[in-house]
Amino acid sequence: MISLGILIVDDDANIRKTLSYCLTAEGHDVTAVSNPADAVEEARRRSFDLAFVDLRLGEENGMDLIPVLASDSPWTQIVVITAHATIESAVDAMRRGAADYIVKPFTPDQVRFITQRIGRIRNLETEIAVLREGMPPPGPEDRLHSRNAGMQRVIETARKAAASEAIILLQGESGTGKSVFAKAIHHWSPRTGKPMAVVACPAVPADLLESELFGHAKGAFTGAIRHHPGRIAACEGGTLLLDEIGDMALPVQAKLLRFIQEKTYERLGETASRKADVRIIAATNVDLEKRVAEGRFREDLFYRINVIPLRIPPLRERPEDILPLAMDFLVHLCRENFKSILGFTRDAEKFLVSHDWPGNVRELRNAVERAVILGTGNRIATTDLPGGTVPTASAPAIGDRVPLSVIEELHIRRVIANTASLQEASEVLGIDPATLWRRRKVYGI
Ligand SMILES: Nc1ncnc2c1ncn2[C@@H]1O[C@H](COP(=O)(O)OP(=O)(O)OP(=O)(O)O)[C@@H](O)[C@H]1O
Numbered sequence: 001m002i003s004l005g006i007l008i009v010d011d012d013a014n015i016r017k018t019l020s021y022c023l024t025a026e027g028h029d030v031t032a033v034s035n036p037a038d039a040v041e042e043a044r045r046r047s048f049d050l051a052f053v054d055l056r057l058g059e060e061n062g063m064d065l066i067p068v069l070a071s072d073s074p075w076t077q078i079v080v081i082t083a084h085a086t087i088e089s090a091v092d093a094m095r096r097g098a099a100d101y102i103v104k105p106f107t108p109d110q111v112r113f114i115t116q117r118i119g120r121i122r123n124l125e126t127e128i129a130v131l132r133e134g135m136p137p138p139g140p141e142d143r144l145h146s147r148n149a150g151m152q153r154v155i156e157t158a159r160k161a162a163a164s165e166a167i168i169l170l171q172g173e174s175g176t177g178k179s180v181f182a183k184a185i186h187h188w189s190p191r192t193g194k195p196m197a198v199v200a201c202p203a204v205p206a207d208l209l210e211s212e213l214f215g216h217a218k219g220a221f222t223g224a225i226r227h228h229p230g231r232i233a234a235c236e237g238g239t240l241l242l243d244e245i246g247d248m249a250l251p252v253q254a255k256l257l258r259f260i261q262e263k264t265y266e267r268l269g270e271t272a273s274r275k276a277d278v279r280i281i282a283a284t285n286v287d288l289e290k291r292v293a294e295g296r297f298r299e300d301l302f303y304r305i306n307v308i309p310l311r312i313p314p315l316r317e318r319p320e321d322i323l324p325l326a327m328d329f330l331v332h333l334c335r336e337n338f339k340s341i342l343g344f345t346r347d348a349e350k351f352l353v354s355h356d357w358p359g360n361v362r363e364l365r366n367a368v369e370r371a372v373i374l375g376t377g378n379r380i381a382t383t384d385l386p387g388g389t390v391p392t393a394s395a396p397a398i399g400d401r402v403p404l405s406v407i408e409e410l411h412i413r414r415v416i417a418n419t420a421s422l423q424e425a426s427e428v429l430g431i432d433p434a435t436l437w438r439r440r441k442v443y444g445i
Helices: 013-025 036-045 062-072 087-095 108-132 149-162 178-188 206-214 230-234 250-262 288-293 299-305 319-336 346-354 360-374 404-417 422-429 433-443
Strands: 005-009 029-033 050-054 077-082 100-103 168-171 196-200 239-243 279-284 308-311
Touching: 005 013, 005 036, 013 029, 013 108, 029 036, 036 050, 036 062, 050 062, 050 108, 062 077, 062 087, 077 087, 077 108, 087 100, 100 108, 149 178, 149 308, 168 178, 178 196, 178 239, 178 279, 196 206, 196 230, 196 433, 206 230, 206 250, 250 299, 288 299, 319 346, 319 360, 360 404, 404 422, 404 433, 422 433
Parallel strands: 005 029, 005 050, 050 077, 077 100, 168 279, 168 308, 196 239, 239 279
Antiparallel strands: none
16 A cells, blocks of 8 residues: 555544544555645645545635645545535535545544545556656566676666665666666655656757646646646656756756755746655756756756766667667567567677667667568568668558558658758658657657
8 A cells, every 4th residue: 555645624623633643554644734725735835645625614615625626736636524424515525526525423444445445546547647658568678687797787776776865867878778767766766656757858848848847827828728737746756757858948947956955846827835755867868067068057957966877878888788688679579569570580680789779779679670560581680670781672662551650750760861950850740849859769760
């Protein structure tokens, strides 16, 4: 059972005391208040998984608090406490966003039952959030291992650092596995089971990054038609990966620095400070010190995030990993594509090991995937691999029996090759630069 952050809102001191006692004994982190104003204040300060709200709060009505809490932190599950077990009040509470209700007087068992049920819902929500983050389903990367001594040291340091709260700075060329490391660190850390979010700075248009991270109030800017809690609040208790942090705009860097130093921030369009308990992992494939020298990255922020730097070696520096990785991918991708391919020919193996892999593990994975989809023999041959003397005639054409992704990748590659800049390529393709960035990442371009 995971520990939940629970808010109790009840004007009866006895109920606050017994509920707090019962929930704390179960290992939950409990805050109890007696009125709606304090409840809103506490909910602003940190985010809760669950709130028990009494419907009768002296002169005030707990019912009015439900939409306020629900719009402020949409993931907070609200359970109403009522002494008047009328169906109407329960239905009304549910309509306003409550997840359940409990009737006074209640027993510790009833409280435990409801809390466990909510805990299971939060667990499922966390899993869905992780899937939505584009975290790949279990695959070869879940067994992070290496035959290379340098890489083994990096894995070992990452394991040790995972247990601490320290910020980790993952450095390495594109496709070396920085996101894979971040995910592993989250799982090795005590925060596993709590949400993990990934914000890729270049994937969010520059003017929206601040609100994406810190959230905004309704009406904070044109188009802000409802409250947005922000990714920091959404991964309360968990881990946030800031991918390509070197691309973060300077004003957002200033806000991030303050959040790292004080654990507080404000949503756009609000003055009230909020608190969040989130571990930051930063990743970059550019030289941040160079960006500092160029005035594009704050020096103070650089020192703040450079606590435990981990440099992930490119694939060409660990050639002993190429064939085991290729074989892992082959097994996994054959299963996914209902193919049965035994392995690689001798020549294909030689080709794989001698290739430079500028796109690193991502490029290797994509090469194997393509060969699995397009290959016809029972072993992958050099000619099945991109760059491995592929006869032009075998390049897929529109209308061929190939997945859409193969055509999309080829088209994006060719447009990039035929244009002077990525900006021009995105104009030709009719997609914004942030989308092009994401597609390039998927295809290892
Ligand atoms: N050690 C590994 N084992 C298996 N798969 C891996 C490993 N490292 C990377 N991969 C795979 O390679 C691809 C790229 O990995 P990842 O996205 O983590 O790289 P990255 O360094 O974060 O790239 P970028 O700098 O472009 O964000 C993914 O498909 C991932 O699953």
